[in-house]
Amino acid sequence: MxxxxxxxxxxxxxxxxxxxxxxxxxxxxxxxxxxxxxxxxxxxxxxxxxxxxxxxxxxxxxxxxxxxxxxxxxxxxxxxxxxxxxxxxxxxxxxxxxxxxxxxxxxxxxxxxxxxFERVRVLWQMRRPLDRALPDAPLPPGVTIRHFRPGSDEQAWLGVNSRAFAHHPEQGRWTLDDLRLREKEPWFDPAGFLLAVDIEDTLLGFHWTKVHPAAGDDPALGETYVLGVDPGGHRRGLGAALTVEGLRHLATSGLTTAMLYVDEDNTAAVNLYRRFGFDIYKADVMYQRG
CATH class of the missing domain: 3.40.630.30 (Gcn5-related N-acetyltransferase (GNAT))
Known part of the structure; x- marks a missing residue:
């Protein structure tokens, strides 16, 4: 060995x-x-x-x-x-x-x-059927949805992402290289990268979706890849509205199941996702030594 x-x-x-x-x-x-x-x-x-x-x-x-x-x-x-x-x-x-x-x-x-090693963190994967009705969650006044524009929106997105996930040990540290790596992946689709903007096109939040192709006996899955709202420009109800917009996008793509990842101790996010019909599917565990 x-x-x-x-x-x-x-x-x-x-x-x-x-x-x-x-x-x-x-x-x-x-x-x-x-x-x-x-x-x-x-x-x-x-x-x-x-x-x-x-x-x-x-x-x-x-x-x-x-x-x-x-x-x-x-x-x-x-x-x-x-x-x-x-x-x-x-x-x-x-x-x-x-x-x-x-x-x-x-x-x-x-x-x-x-x-x-000790168990120090749990990341849940949650899922919901996409044919299940969604609660009403309208966009706040003055907010519209448009698609991500590669080559134009990267810096604005990185700024909102870093602020929205300032205390997240991985997501908040993303760099331009991290974003561009994913833009080169076969699954990347700007049509599923939804941005919430105000009348001046200032980015307020986003719902980046991803599609996992069918593999073996597993059907194709739609994922809430990253969902975030800028805490500095928060509009009441924007997180819920973005959740609905992204799930509707996945449903109209012909997918039957949505998934996402969320930390077990992120009570606010877990409660939001449960409200939208997500249930725990599996867990990933972080172990720490020292």
Whole structure:
């Protein structure tokens, strides 16, 4: 067993990591990497630490991503309970560390406890049928909806996003590079990136939607990818109105189910989404050491 660290992955290593992640998803029914880490695996964003665990035959057995003391780790289904996870964790260093576990699985909980990690954060995935009626939530007076304009709206959106998510550990730190990476993704569609503006075209809030294509037995899903309102230009009821606008957009696209992610302790957002018929579908858990 060997563990190798790299700042960036080669094309071959990228393919191997993503193939191993697909095998883990097939076995566990949950994908082991977040969207952001997948983008970094593919070479987007700045350098980070990629840890590759290989078995005695040189076959990739596990992978870990670490950036600024936070990351993700998984071992392929055929190589579990052979020490690869422990070896990857050792390669990540002995200091304070935070790891996401996708899906609240017993194996991940046991591994975390064994290695001195505590459960510190829970991210819920919530879902609702799109054929269910939505409550009435009109836009505030003087507010209209238009689509995002690539090449024009980036800076305004980044400003509102950073203010709306000032206390969020990931979303509030987005840069222009983070946004442009996603604009290059096949799923990016400006028609589903809805902006709420006033009569002077000042951005007040947004509902960025995303469509996940059907995969295997799973149908296509519409996602509330990011939903935010500028706290400095808040209009009463704008968050609810944007929620309805985005869900209606997804419904008219022929989708049957909507999903979103929200922190378990974000009571205001959870209550809003429950009001719109969302229920908890699964949970991702962050474990912390030190």
């Amino acid at each position: 060997t563990v190798r660290a790299a700042d960036r992955l080669s094309a071959s290593e990228t393919d191997q990591v993503l193939a191993l992640a697909a095998a883990a998803e097939q076995a566990d029914r949950v994908y082991p990497l977040s969207e952001d880490v997948v983008l970094r695996v593919r070479g987007g964003g700045g350098p980070a630490t990629h840890l590759l665990a290989h078995d005695a035959d040189g076959v990739l057995a596990g992978y870990a991503f670490v950036d600024d003391g936070a990351g993700e780790l998984f071992v392929g289904p055929a190589a579990r309970r052979r020490g690869h996870g422990t070896a990857l964790l050792a390669g990540a260093g002995a200091g304070p560390l935070r790891f996401w576990a996708h899906g609240d699985e017993p194996g991940a909980r046991a591994f975390a406890v064994k290695n001195g």
